[in-house]
Amino acid sequence: MPSEVMEWKVPFLDLRITDKAARQEILSAVENVLCHGQLVLGKEVHELEVKIAIFCGRKYAVGVNSGTDALYLGLKSLGVGPGSEVITTSLSWVATANAIAMTGATPVFADIGEDLNIDPECVRRLITSRTKAVMPVHYTGKVCQMEALSEIAAEYDLAVVEDASQAFGARYHDQIAGSFGSIGCFSMNPMKVLGACGEAGMIVMDREDIYDRLLALRYNGTVNKEVCIEPSLNGRLDTIQAAILLKRLSKIDWVIERRRELASWYDEQLTGLVETPRETQGGIDVFYTYIIRTRQRDALMAFLRNKGVETKIRHPSLMSEQPAYLHCPRAEMLNASGLVKEILSLPIHEKLARTDVCYVTECVQEFFQETKEV
Numbered sequence: 006m007p008s009e010v011m012e013w014k015v016p017f018l019d020l021r022i023t024d025k026a027a028r029q030e031i032l033s034a035v036e037n038v039l040c041h042g043q044l045v046l047g048k049e050v051h052e053l054e055v056k057i058a059i060f061c062g063r064k065y066a067v068g069v070n071s072g073t074d075a076l077y078l079g080l081k082s083l084g085v086g087p088g089s090e091v092i093t094t095s096l097s098w099v100a101t102a103n104a105i106a107m108t109g110a111t112p113v114f115a116d117i118g119e120d121l122n123i124d125p126e127c128v129r130r131l132i133t134s135r136t137k138a139v140m141p142v143h144y145t146g147k148v149c150q151m152e153a154l155s156e157i158a159a160e161y162d163l164a165v166v167e168d169a170s171q172a173f174g175a176r177y178h179d180q181i182a183g184s185f186g187s188i189g190c191f192s193m194n195p196m197k198v199l200g201a202c203g204e205a206g207m208i209v210m211d212r213e214d215i216y217d218r219l220l221a222l223r224y225n226g227t228v229n230k231e232v233c234i235e236p237s238l239n240g241r242l243d244t245i246q247a248a249i250l251l252k253r254l255s256k257i258d259w260v261i262e263r264r265r266e267l268a269s270w271y272d273e274q275l276t277g278l279v280e281t282p283r284e285t286q287g288g289i290d291v292f293y294t295y296i297i298r299t300r301q302r303d304a305l306m307a308f309l310r311n312k313g314v315e316t317k318i319r320h321p322s323l324m325s326e327q328p329a330y331l332h333c334p335r336a337e338m339l340n341a342s343g344l345v346k347e348i349l350s351l352p353i354h355e356k357l358a359r360t361d362v363c364y365v366t367e368c369v370q371e372f373f374q375e376t377k378e379v
């Protein structure tokens with residue numbers, strides 16, 4: 006059974022930078038930083054913040070050292086803490102729930118819809134007098150139903166903190182992920198659509214008071230480095246990662262286009278065999294993951310593994326089912342508990358060729374041919 010990246014015929018992800026020109030570009034960006042020596046919060050961090058704010062149609066951006074930090078500090082900047090409840094989805098990487106819990110607030114888990122994103126009507130039913138914020142996750146790189154969520158949030162005076170970690174550049178009706186809520190949070194870890202060569206994250210917003218508070222929160226709660234106005238930890242973004250991200254940001258349109266092209270090739274060959282992701286009318290998904298659904302998920306996964314195709318289940322358990330969160334309030338998971346048993350993520354990254362996608366889809370076709378014959 007293949008286990009190393011090298012042994013897979015089609016690896017799920019391959020983070021090596023094999024293209025010599027691309028490697029050279031990154032090395033020269035790193036070299037510039039080593040020459041000026043501002044290794045943390047240097048000028049490239051500022052330049053990246055300005056560019057990301059513009060990209061997201063926001064006034065301000067604050068670079069932090071991970072997506073988890075972005076969520077955690079973002080919630081803190083809005084005054085979320087002990088005694089508050091924050092309603093979030095049940096299907097996400099557990100960082101989403103952890104960020105809420107680490108502020109001292111209680112995560113409250115909502116069900117998801119067919120789009121794998123939080124169900125706005127379910128959010129409404131979970132609101133209590135303690136609810137302070139909603140944290141939708143644009144899962145797989147698809148923007149949530151933000152119109153409905155924003156209406157509910159306005160009605161109950163709740164903050165909206167977008168976990169846009171998987172959705173850099175995703176759109177709905179000309180509005181971009183990260184620009185819908187009170188604040189938008191991104192992870193820029195190496196796996197993400199816009200990824201660094203290490204840990205990185207970003208928070209975007211329009212309100213100046215929140216921006217000022219976040220500048221303090223990301224650096225031990227200090228103003229001018231010496232005066233501590235509230236307790237916090239160190240969440241600064243390092244300059245080398247920012248310099249690398251600037252290079253990658255300049256190619257982001259191509260990256261998104263490529264991911265969408267790969268997804269369309271999967272769609273063409275897989276529609277009818279499995280449930281393929283459906284793009285929202287008026288939306289542009291960025292396909293951080295390409296998730297198919299089938300009742301025969303586990304058998305298909307094993308079949309593909311034997312064919313050298315590496316797939317993943319993102320995620321095999323709902324956050325609400327994690328041992329750390331069993332005590333938290335939640336909705337009845339009418340959709341999520343079934344969906345989580347059927348989802349499978351196929352390889353989708355810029356290094357895949359059309360022939361790789363064809364190979365994967367041929368294997369899937371073969372699987373269904375064989376299961377039909379039995």
Ligand SMILES: *Cc1c(COP(=O)(O)O)cnc(C)c1O
Pocket residue numbers: 071072073074097098100101142168170171191192193194204205206
């Ligand atoms: C990746 C991810 C995070 C965490 O980001 P890190 O940069 O790894 O801390 C949070 N939420 C979601 C939905 C993610 O996909």
